[in-house]
Amino acid sequence: MSNKSSDSERYDTYEIREQDRWLPIANVDRVMRNCLPKNTKISKETRECMQECVSEFILFVTSQAAEKCLIEKRKTLNGEDILYALYSLGFENYAEVLRIYLAKYRIFELDEVEKRRKKYLARKERLQKEKKENKYSSMDGGDDDDDDDDDVYEEAGKINHAKFNRPSLSNILNDDPQIFPLEPTDEMFWSINNSSSDYGDDQDIMMNSS
Known part of the structure; x- marks a missing residue:
């Protein structure tokens, strides 16, 4: 207290x-x-x-x-x-000087406000532009990934198609247009005959050894 x-x-x-x-x-x-x-x-x-x-x-x-x-x-x-x-x-002399200073100060304030407004608008426009660019780049990146995936799947399909639809020897000799659309040449028959003759020689060797 x-x-x-x-x-x-x-x-x-x-x-x-x-x-x-x-x-x-x-x-x-x-x-x-x-x-x-x-x-x-x-x-x-x-x-x-x-x-x-x-x-x-x-x-x-x-x-x-x-x-x-x-x-x-x-x-x-x-x-x-x-x-x-x-x-x-x-104080008229002081008032006249102060009046001129006040007018210049207000003009300066308006210029500063205009500069700040332009700076704000430029910054806002730049941020919006960057946002749009990031959005478009992300969308383009997703499309590129999809295109890459499509290319991979297409290439895999071609490999599987070539693997499971490989023309056999009988189809080549029969000149099947669905499997082998090209006409056989002399070199092709020569390679086929050589491969078959080698296969026959190998069978003879195996039989003799047995």
Whole structure:
């Protein structure tokens, strides 16, 4: 209980300092160095003074723009509100420069949006094209496999047909056009006679040996 009371007292006694509402000093230092020569040193007092001035200027302009939004019953500040505040507070020179910058920034934003849109469409089209190519390649690969299988089956059928329908010696001698459509030649009869004579000699040798 005592811990809770001490925490609440500590939160109640905490005060927001003036420096807590200022811009980070590192950001102010970076902006200052953009318009200074290299190796230029900036003292701590200078950075703190510029930090306070810039923060007060931003608060001053923003409060004036917030009043305009409050009158028009809007909750969002836009660039036109800041320009109106600068004109109404007497910063016409700054407002004119900021107006030109705001126009260029909006053109830059439109260009960036268009680039991102084109990049997205190109990526989408490329993915669709790759998907179609993969689909067609898979279909073509399946057809090639089927063609290969058909070739294998056709070749096997030819082998089986040649094996089981091989013309016999009697069919060749009888010149059967269904089995052997070609006309027999002298060389064919010579090879047949030689094979038959060799077969007869082998039979004679076997009979003599027996």
